[in-house]
Structure formats: structure tokens, C-alpha cells
Amino acid sequence: MTVLLFARARDxxxxxxxxxxxxxxxxxxxxxxxxxxxxxxxxxAVSAFAVNNEFASDTTxxxxxxxxxxxxxxxxx
Amino acid sequence: xxxxxxxxIDYLALTEEVRRGDCGAVVLFLGTVRxxxxxxxxxxxxYDAYPAMAxxxxxxxxxxxxxxxxxxxxxxEHRLGHLEVGDISVAVAVSCPHRVEAFEACRYAxxxxxxxxxxxxxxxxxxxxxxxxxxxx
Numbered sequence: 001m002t003v004l005l006f007a008r009a010r011d012x013x014x015x016x017x018x019x020x021x022x023x024x025x026x027x028x029x030x031x032x033x034x035x036x037x038x039x040x041x042x043x044x045a046v047s048a049f050a051v052n053n054e055f056a057s058d059t060t061x062x063x064x065x066x067x068x069x070x071x072x073x074x075x076x077x
Numbered sequence: 078x079x080x081x082x083x084x085x086i087d088y089l090a091l092t093e094e095v096r097r098g099d100c101g102a103v104v105l106f107l108g109t110v111r112x113x114x115x116x117x118x119x120x121x122x123x124y125d126a127y128p129a130m131a132x133x134x135x136x137x138x139x140x141x142x143x144x145x146x147x148x149x150x151x152x153x154e155h156r157l158g159h160l161e162v163g164d165i166s167v168a169v170a171v172s173c174p175h176r177v178e179a180f181e182a183c184r185y186a187x188x189x190x191x192x193x194x195x196x197x198x199x200x201x202x203x204x205x206x207x208x209x210x211x212x213x214x
Binding site for chain 2: 004006007008011042043046047050053054067069071072073074075076077
């Protein structure tokens with residue numbers, strides 16, 4: 001699956017998306033990202049995730065082919 | 078109506094767009110790039126977004142606002158890219174029949190935008206360093 005990255009998350013890894021094995025839920029994905037990318041751990045812990053353009057909780061299932069994004073705390077306006 | 082743009086926000090045109098004969102009140106909020114955060118000096122901000130979701134959330138905020146107040150017309154517009162001190166980053170224009178509801182609707186819309194819409198700013202400090210702004214991170 002593809003996870004879109006923005007803002008500091010993108011700068012920390014130097015890429016705007018990453019490919020990762022399928023995760024069943026957002027919580028699984030958060031844990032896996034933290035293990036695979038220690039540099040992201042601190043930010044991933046306080047970030048939201050979006051599944052198909054909607055905020056998702058850790059229990060939200062991730063359907064096949066979903067568009068998934070890691071959303072660090074927002075600062076628009 | 079909601080818009081993401083990389084061009085300068087034309088707040089006069091946008092204010093004209095929401096004026097209507099059945100609305101006696103127009104409220105315009107502009108967010109502009111501020112030079113000082115505490116004692117640190119900003120020279121510019123770079124705004125990034127997750128555009129598809131940002132547009133979806135902004136449309137939802139417009140719908141929520143219209144449910145709560147008798148909005149005639151409203152525009153939520155956010156600029157992306159490189160902005161310098163004084164540039165307008167965001168505009169919310171709302172028309173309603175009366176002023177109280179126009180003020181409340183405009184305040185609600187900008188507060189929700191800052192809370193929910195996936196847009197991020199990066200500080201370009203005067204000392205040459207840069208820093209993404211992630212409240213609480």
C-alpha cells in the first residue's frame with residue numbers, strides 16, 4: 001500500500017510517499033511505520049491518518065487500494 | 078464556495094462575490110503572514126496541502142456553516158506556496174441577512190478551517206533556518 005507524506009514527515013524521509021506491506025487497520029499501520037522508520041516515530045505518534053480523504057482512528061480498517069495519508073498536526077490559516 | 082489557489086488572494090473581488098440584495102451584512106476575515114512569533118522573526122511562510130482532502134474538508138465546513146446560520150453566500154479561500162510577510166494566506170467572506178449571524182458564521186468557518194483542513198506552514202526564520210509548524214508535535 002502507498003502512504004502519502006506531507007510537511008515534516010516528507011522532509012524527515014526525503015520522499016513524498018512510501019510503499020509498505022498492507023496493514024489491516026490504521027493502528028497497525030502506525031505501529032509498522034514507527035518500527036520501519038524510527039525517524040518518523042515521534043511525529044507519527046501525534047499525527048492523524050486519513051483513509052480515502054477522511055480522518056481515521058486507530059481502529060479504522062484500511063480497505064484494499066485505499067488512499068492513505070499521514071497527517072502531522074495541521075497549521076493552515 | 079471553496080478555493081485553493083497559488084495566486085494572490087483578491088479580497089476585494091471576493092468580498093464583492095458574496096454581496097447580495099437579501100443580505101444586509103458582509104463579514105470578511107483575512108489571515109496574513111505575521112512577522113513576529115514571540116521574539117522570532119519570520120521572513121516568509123511556505124504553505125503545503127493535501128489538496129484533495131483539503132478541498133473536501135473546506136466544502137464540509139461550508140456545509141456545516143450553512144446548516145447553522147442563514148448564510149447567503151460564502152467563500153473560503155486558502156493560498157498555497159511561498160508567502161512573504163503581509164501576504165494574505167486565507168480569506169473567509171460571509172454574507173447573511175444580519176450582522177450577528179455573519180460574524181458568528183465567519184468565526185466558526187475560520188476556526189474549523191484551522192482545526193481540520195490538512196494544510197501546513199513552514200516558517201522561514203530571519204536567521205535562515207526553517208521549521209514546519211506542527212502544534213503539539
